[in-house]
Amino acid sequence: MTPLLEVRGIDKSFGPVKVLHKVEFTAYAGEVTALVGDNGAGKSTLVKCVGGIYPIDDGEIHFDGRPVQVHSPRDAGELGIEIVYQDLALCDNLDIVQNMFLGRERRRGPLLDEDSMEELAERTLSSLSVRTVKSIRQQVSSLSGGQRQTVAIAKAVLWNSKVVILDEPTAALGVAQTAQVLELVRRLADTGLAVVLISHNMNDVFAVSDRIAALYLGRMAAQVKTADVTHAQVVELITSGRSGDLGLKNGVTP
Amino acid sequence: MKHLRLGAPQVVWIGLVLAGLVVAFSVLAPRTFPTSFNLLNLVSDAAILLLLATGMTYVIITAGIDLSVGGVLVFSAVSAAKVMEATGSLALGALAALVAGLAWGVLNGVLIAMGRIPALIVTLGTLGMSLGAALLLTGGVDLRAPTELNLGLGLARWLGVPVIVWICAAITAALALMLARTRFGRHTYAIGSNAEASRRGGVAVRAHLVKVYGLAGLLAGLAGCLSLAKYGITGVSAHSTDNLQAIAAVVIGGTSLFGGVGTVAGTVIGVFIPVVLQNGFQILGVRPFWQQVVVGAVLVAAVYVDQWRRRARDH
Numbered sequence A: 001m002t003p004l005l006e007v008r009g010i011d012k013s014f015g016p017v018k019v020l021h022k023v024e025f026t027a028y029a030g031e032v033t034a035l036v037g038d039n040g041a042g043k044s045t046l047v048k049c050v051g052g053i054y055p056i057d058d059g060e061i062h063f064d065g066r067p068v069q070v071h072s073p074r075d076a077g078e079l080g081i082e083i084v085y086q087d088l089a090l091c092d093n094l095d096i097v098q099n100m101f102l103g104r105e106r107r108r109g110p111l112l113d114e115d116s117m118e119e120l121a122e123r124t125l126s127s128l129s130v131r132t133v134k135s136i137r138q139q140v141s142s143l144s145g146g147q148r149q150t151v152a153i154a155k156a157v158l159w160n161s162k163v164v165i166l167d168e169p170t171a172a173l174g175v176a177q178t179a180q181v182l183e184l185v186r187r188l189a190d191t192g193l194a195v196v197l198i199s200h201n202m203n204d205v206f207a208v209s210d211r212i213a214a215l216y217l218g219r220m221a222a223q224v225k226t227a228d229v230t231h232a233q234v235v236e237l238i239t240s241g242r243s244g245d246l247g248l249k250n251g252v253t254p
Numbered sequence B: 001m002k003h004l005r006l007g008a009p010q011v012v013w014i015g016l017v018l019a020g021l022v023v024a025f026s027v028l029a030p031r032t033f034p035t036s037f038n039l040l041n042l043v044s045d046a047a048i049l050l051l052l053a054t055g056m057t058y059v060i061i062t063a064g065i066d067l068s069v070g071g072v073l074v075f076s077a078v079s080a081a082k083v084m085e086a087t088g089s090l091a092l093g094a095l096a097a098l099v100a101g102l103a104w105g106v107l108n109g110v111l112i113a114m115g116r117i118p119a120l121i122v123t124l125g126t127l128g129m130s131l132g133a134a135l136l137l138t139g140g141v142d143l144r145a146p147t148e149l150n151l152g153l154g155l156a157r158w159l160g161v162p163v164i165v166w167i168c169a170a171i172t173a174a175l176a177l178m179l180a181r182t183r184f185g186r187h188t189y190a191i192g193s194n195a196e197a198s199r200r201g202g203v204a205v206r207a208h209l210v211k212v213y214g215l216a217g218l219l220a221g222l223a224g225c226l227s228l229a230k231y232g233i234t235g236v237s238a239h240s241t242d243n244l245q246a247i248a249a250v251v252i253g254g255t256s257l258f259g260g261v262g263t264v265a266g267t268v269i270g271v272f273i274p275v276v277l278q279n280g281f282q283i284l285g286v287r288p289f290w291q292q293v294v295v296g297a298v299l300v301a302a303v304y305v306d307q308w309r310r311r312a313r314d315h
Helices: A043-050 A073-079 A096-100 A114-127 A145-157 A175-190 A202-208 A231-240 B009-028 B036-061 B069-087 B090-113 B119-138 B147-154 B163-181 B183-193 B195-200 B205-231 B242-252 B264-284 B289-314
Strands: A005-014 A017-027 A032-037 A058-063 A066-068 A081-084 A163-167 A194-198 A211-216 A219-225
Touching (some): A005 A043, A017 A032, A017 A043, A017 A194, A032 A043, A032 A175, A032 A202, A032 A231, A043 A081, A043 A163, A043 A194, A073 A081, A081 A145, A096 A145, A096 B183, A145 A163, A145 A175, A175 A202, A194 A202, A211 A231, B009 B264, B009 B289, B036 B069, B036 B163, B036 B205, B036 B242, B036 B264, B069 B090, B069 B205, B069 B242, B090 B119, B090 B147, B147 B205, B163 B183, B163 B205, B163 B264, B183 B195, B183 B205, B195 B205, B242 B264, B264 B289
Parallel strands (some): A017 A219, A032 A194, A032 A211, A081 A163, A163 A194
Antiparallel strands (some): A005 A017, A005 A058
């Protein structure tokens, strides 16, 4: 099976600080790939390189088997790569529909085509079995944390996206809302999307992921099937970069 | 909910205040206030400020500010008068005013969006520069408008209403529609609401800001041209508080200084409240200085209500 998204040997430095060292990463359609690692391991940087926010210093990004250039969020969007950032990046003063279509509004003549945007937003939300929002014309500021996360995810899948990357989607949520969001994450993969889930929470990772990729100090320590590893092994990979046969062979020091 | 932008609560509230003022003055001075002559005076006084305030509405919705409008207005009026004098062509003069206004606006936008200098500082700077340049061009003495302009456009009426009022009303209506129902307007709200989210969504934030400040400058240029036609002189010293009047009107009309919220409809009402107060006080024989006091109080009250609503929303 060819991976939908494949990152080959990416290097990234900020000034004198090298943040990513020859990082390899793959994500498959229909699967949830968890991207784990300690604070500062380079998870967010990797994602931002894929999303076109940061230019990469070296290495290649392959999409659907082809090498691609991603220089801006727009490039990523055109390929079908959508990122849901931790801060969600929603406009509080706009309503759900307006947020979902932000930057890609539909028009009829010179005016906005509110009816068709509303209809498509409605359809997307119901296809994700989201029934927790009262009205899709509600201002985003009036939504709960879980609802905001849901809107941000729905916004990402609205665009026939193929890869959806979620940065710590449950970090700020309570127990019930976390369960809802994880369910939604699983559903996204079941509809055929390649889902990348960045998380610190081992319970979340084991609950929904098919594969786990562990970053350690800017290096990809291991990428394994979730079924093949234990909780403890993943924690070891995160904290020391190796676990038994898995992980970085030569000792890596900060 | 769909027409939220056209009927946000504060617009209704402030509209009632305006209606209350009109009714009160009509009852207190039934023979002089509600006459067509007086009401035409009212809209005539408000028309040019309305252009400045409409441009300011866009700017403030992006969470910016434009202090330069009065200076740009004067500079544009002077440019128009100079070009009309030199070429004898009114059209070329008007064009010069528009180009000058647009240029100052784009300069503001470029310095703010690309140079990352705070809008308050940039536009304070261009206020001084444009006004100073206008004074340099005129030597500090007001230029007169060509008589044809003053008697033609300045005093012309259509269906009994001054042509200048028609022009300002039409432009304001078009810009109200643009803000509420087009992509340009939607992006204006989005940038003021969360610039980073807009950027990630694919909105060209910097280019949009240049356009918004450019629009405010263009409207100030047009206002300069119309003011020259209406009053017959460039008025180099008459526009030092235009920026504050425009900002006050926008804020009274429910546009939030924090960005992301506001309507042109609110701004129209915000422009009329001070004008109605001034006019009504004059008719009633109240000393006109009271108008400044009352407008100041209304301004503070409007911002207080905005803050109060934000707090209510956040909890």
